[in-house]
Amino acid sequence: MSAGAEVLVERDADSLAGAVADQLVSTLAALQAQGHIPSVVLTGGTIADKVHREVAERSGDRVDWSRVELFWGDERFVAADSSDRNEGQARRALLDHVDVDPARVHAMGADDGSGGLDAAADAYADVVRDRVFDIVMLGVGPDGHVASLFPGKPSLSVLDRDTIAEADSPKPPPARISLSFAALNRGREIWLLVSGDGKADAVARALRDGDLTETPAAGVRGTEQTLWMLDEGAASRLPPT
Template sequence: MAAPIISVSETDKLVAEKLCSFVVEKANKAIEQRGIFTVGFSGGSLVKYLCGGLPGRSTDWSKWRVFFCDERHVQYDSADCTYTPYKEGLVDKVNMNPDNIFPIDPSLSVSECADDYANKIRKVFPGDGLPQFDMLLLGMGPDGHTCSLFPGHPLLEEKEKIVAPISDSPKPPPARVTMTLPVVNNCRCAVFASCGEGKADMVQRVLEGGESPPLPAARVRPIDGELHWFLDAGAASKLKHKM
């Protein structure tokens, strides 16, 4: 199981630059080895980092297949939608084929939406086995949640579904769809990016706390892949062991 590889930069701007360089390096290697790059995006600060830093970098965008680690069950024009800022800030800027980014269908019920999203994933990862994404870019909330997997929630124990609905998210909006932990931990590379002193306590708890039961973000440990944390000095300030 992957031990975290921690990279600390002085500022969030440097974190974003290092993160985007890392993503493109992994993308180009995946394209060279397997012909496509399969990636899952998350919302929050990652939108700013990726949309600000990825356009203009050298990669074959036609080989990217972009999914979402989780998404709020809202219309595309909602401020809570994760897909739209990536569509406008990345896909449109690099002239990526819009068919290569996979949003949820918010016209469906949240349960049907999750099933439909699992089917979209299966079109790129055919068969019954767990899909293996090249990279999942993850966020971490102030309660230690990642994707839409919240502390103490039954979805943390989901073993059968690759995408699950949630209707009682403790963080609004309550209805969402999310990749499950078996999918997350089957990826080739899981990546967190956290910046700011406000994240320092939770970063320390997730990476060094050894809590039982572990917080959702601490349960991200790829079985046969890498785990990377990109932090600024503020977010890393309470860690005992830094790289």
């Protein structure tokens, strides 16, 4: 198993979403009790949507959402109102239901016709420059990708920039902005949220210290904790403990 990684397995996607939501609320509340303004990197996808909805229901008054800095690990470079945007998904499920400070919600750029993909990626690099994130939440694809860092892509070797512009994603839409490994791995805690047996092979490869060029999820590690949060399907190819 990948050095230093911890694994939590829940029964199914709903149980997993509830466990992640509880842990996120507890962690944010604890950080705020210490006088800290937490910084969180959000992700997109089916399990993230479930997590966001559970967080909105469970946080109550335990978290002061006006004192949470929110970022994204990647974004589809499409129109701001496109249903493909991870930002839109997070807003509908979570941010529209809690009292966030708009100045602390750091969305990636959208394709508004005024600038290109490279410029939008550079602009977000300025936003996250030298930022240390408290929690980085990431999904994992069946091919082992995280954020928009895909197997075999040149972006996997980018270590001198905090963002990459991916113009030819193997998943539509093709134009993406993503944090690089350099930025992701400044996260104190990295949580990899994975549901479904279709991703079990990728999970097993990553946790066997797989080659990050083939399984990018193997290349993310938190400075304090790397936590794989799985349902039984996603964990089905792991050796028994």
